[in-house]
Amino acid sequence: MPSAPQPEVISLGCRLNIAESETIRALVAGRDMVVVNSCAVTNAAVKATRVAIRRAKRDRPDAQIVVTGCAAQIDPASFAAMSEVDRVVGNADKLTSQAWQTDAPVVVSNIMQVRETAPHLAASFSAHARAFVEVQNGCDHRCTFCAIPFGRGPSRSVPAGAVVDRIAGLVDAGHREIVLTGVDLTSYGPDLPGAPTLGHLVERILHHVPKLERLRLSSLDGIEIDDRLFALLTDQARIMPHVHLSLQAGDDMILKRMKRRHSRAESVALVERLKATRPDIAIGADLIAGFPTEDAAMFANTRALIDDCHIVHPHIFPYSPRAGTPAARMPQVEPEVRRQRAALLREAGETARANWLQTLVGTSQHLLVERPGDRGHIGNFAEVSLDEHAIPGDIVRIRITGATSDRLSATREPS
Structure with missing residues (x-):
């Protein structure tokens, strides 16, 4: 007999969505359903959500199509009006069994x-080599370009004990790398008793889960990296040498108009300290091209930040005006100029990345093997193609034998 239809969860956007999609997958087990877990960080992300919905309906015309995530939370009516969509579920509701027990x-x-987060704490990440653990959700800041607080709500943190227990369970289940995720990860803790910081949480994880081999942190706000967290990032070998910073721009006037809390000089100084203390640490960053009022000189400052901050994992966005945000009411840069500037940032980022990858040729590294078994990422998050298959989820020792503009190639070494 043919097997019963299984639910499919399509996860768009951030690592937090990936973590939450695993919870949704468990909540809808056994149903003929496609859940699109949407993103709203840019207009392009919202468009990608609509494309995914239409493709899901074409591929599985008999399945129930449900839309959730940030785009659904911010504008539920527009998704409910789509002929392909059967149901719309909000961002807080998607993690409760009650929302999936009603029609x-x-x-x-x-x-x-909403004042709590992650009572769900996904139990399984069988489709992923690394497991993603939500420790924080929401954001109390109001950057002028960002609609995400309206999709995620206020900042709230998961008690450390619950996080430690979940990570211990995932490690016992065979996961060797854990990624801590959140909307504003470095704002972890002030809503909890004793007001712990992210550094306190990381210390507890490392102490109470000694079998955890690799811990990785998702995007960090550099201005909130205190001395405790800095010491952990630079001293602890079990924390991967990879820091992704929410920089957004490299010009002080644009940063002020974005309502960011750091200056260009503070970002450069932070990276210089990180690199001086842990030279192998790799820097990633989010950068926006064509923010309202950005002129050529302001853009040049952001472009130069790629070299000044040694950014080798750039995440580039052309500015996207989000309805209801202050930046959408500012004098806009022409769309074509935004696109051109984003292309120039990507070109500079690709050059920096290619040069960095070349420096890794000939080194020995440890690779977390990902599906189907011939690829993965090393500690600094460089992507590697392996010359032979290994078991997904294993950590193997490799020697880097070559580099292209965007990835490394390697051969396996004896353990």
């Missing part, structure tokens, strides 16, 4: 009233 076409709570 109501729209289940979207007021996200701004």
